[in-house]
Amino acid sequence: MASRPPTGSVTIEDVAREAGVSRAAVSKVIRNAYGVSPAMKARVTEAIEKLGYRPSVSARGMRGATFTVGFEIPELTNPFFPKLLAGATAAMAGTPYQLVIAPADPEHGEGYRAIQALVDRQVDGVIAVSPMVDPEWLETLAATVPVVMIGRHDRASGYDTVVNDDEDGARQVMRHLLDLGHKDIAHLTSVPLKAAPAPGVPQAIRLEVYRTAMQEAGLADRVRVLSTPHGVLDAREVVLRLLTEPDRPTAVFACHDEPALGVLHAVADAGLTAADVSVAGYDDIEIAAHPGISLTTVNQDGERMGRLAAELLLERIAGRSEPRHEVVRPELVVRASTRPPRPRGGAARLRAVGRT
Amino acid sequence: MASRPPTGSVTIEDVAREAGVSRAAVSKVIRNAYGVSPAMKARVTEAIEKLGYRPSVSARGMRGATFTVGFEIPELTNPFFPKLLAGATAAMAGTPYQLVIAPADPEHGEGYRAIQALVDRQVDGVIAVSPMVDPEWLETLAATVPVVMIGRHDRASGYDTVVNDDEDGARQVMRHLLDLGHKDIAHLTSVPLKAAPAPGVPQAIRLEVYRTAMQEAGLADRVRVLSTPHGVLDAREVVLRLLTEPDRPTAVFACHDEPALGVLHAVADAGLTAADVSVAGYDDIEIAAHPGISLTTVNQDGERMGRLAAELLLERIAGRSEPRHEVVRPELVVRASTRPPRPRGGAARLRAVGRT
DNA sequence: TTGAAAGCGCTAACAG
């Protein structure tokens, strides 16, 4: 509840005067520092209460901690991120730390700006979800402030990482689709195909797994990768084009649930159903379980990841300096969007050439 | 791009020394203040560049502005809020202000804590989406820092408000359902029914409109209100119970899209379809347009509201003090989740009237 | 156990 709105003008000085003690004494009380008599503590607390005093975080930040943890996220619209935030919030509850979120401007750069902004604001630690920022830059940053990165597979020396085992997760998807009998499986990725392959990026890993799985299944010639760096709407359009081609795939594995929703949309646009085209995603966002969507996907337990990240960060703030690297196990969730492929008429015969 | 990671230790003093000028001179340069020769500006800029200097927001906050705008949101999971944030972010781009988001702890209180936390951190202004916080508390707060509230219908004197015309929007929904021929319309609200009616709250207004619309249509005895303050899962369960009763409603108007999704889920759980139970929501979240959901709802243009809020706040920060009250016009979006009621029992003849 | 005093990095008068 609101005990009293902040007046914004009560300083530690006022409290000290009111309580008849020194500023230092008040400071000690509010920090629970060592060396305060119960009597003084009581008087100070009363004065604080009476005056509605709130310590200025800015002033504190100049000497010590701000009790603020910054969380940078790349985009607000993807429903997976709130899971991370919820986990982090939960882990932070009960600590004196306040979580603030800085959204990266999706247009401009990889979140450098947002992370900067957080650091400029003297946060005591940073959690970030920027798969593409330069590791070196991060190392230098981490030398200044505790950092935990979510969704990076590179092993860092100065900061912690929390990732989902993307290789495992993607393999589970591919195995599932192959087991169902699919051979024409396309992959939808957000990784730009012409750019240099970024090694530690989850989507790049999922792409790689897709490629190798296809190869191992003797389907190297059926590999089809679509790249839609520009978001979900794009995914829908790109896939719609694909689906109206005569040799459309029987299954699409999307690197995220969001584009997977776009794929499902495209499937509907094309007048098809899950019986015609199976769709799998990755993330297990809330809506995936809805009967109207029913998307087969991989649960990477974002809440747990967020919680872990926050815990690691608090440890770092408390002094740990050895890097830690937490890997969360993903779990395939099979729903109605993936089914065995339906044998096609004439087209199936044409295809038979390449098969045993 | 990252010009250079923040070192965290370069102060204005260092820059002054490097450039061979005074601290004040550097201060003026970074603030674009009046009275700096181009020559000095160049030298200072160079020194800043070279040293990778970043002004400490905390230190700045002690004297003046932090160039930070705080945005408090009640929950992260509701996909409507990202729209607000996107709008605000867009409006803020190009200004020197940075947006930081403070999520309210859904368990504890109405966002007082989060707003407090923001103010403690010396933000230059606050945008908040807390329909229930005490207006008086807000007025006192607004005396200290510029405030814009989103989704409040009360007219304030010290702060601005941005709302959607909930009365209009809810009326559009009710008219639509009634026009379709529905008589047994239930309403699902997040307003606790036993508590004192909170006047300015959007959901309370929608509830009121529902009641009056039913009355005006001569359906006062068909009024059925379900309250699910505890979230979406709840909505699904509560509605499922309702739908399995013998005299189930033919339509449900939910106060938000999120619970509406729960209703759709319940409809499916009960083995029913949109032909059996029409569902309408409010917000027009992204997924509502998906063919698997296809939810009739009211678009309240969250992006525009967010943008407006940010603009109003910037105006306030710039000095305006007369309160402003912006009302955004809502727009009904009819989708497949609402259809004419199917005549029950013997009267199957009316069936032909309905379209596909 | 308590208090006095010296800054933290910056801005904003005010002098030069």
Place this chain on the structure above:
DNA sequence: CTGTTAGCGCTTTCAA
């Protein structure tokens, strides 16, 4: 146009 100076509210030695 430029520099000097006095704080902003807090923490933190260091004495008392």
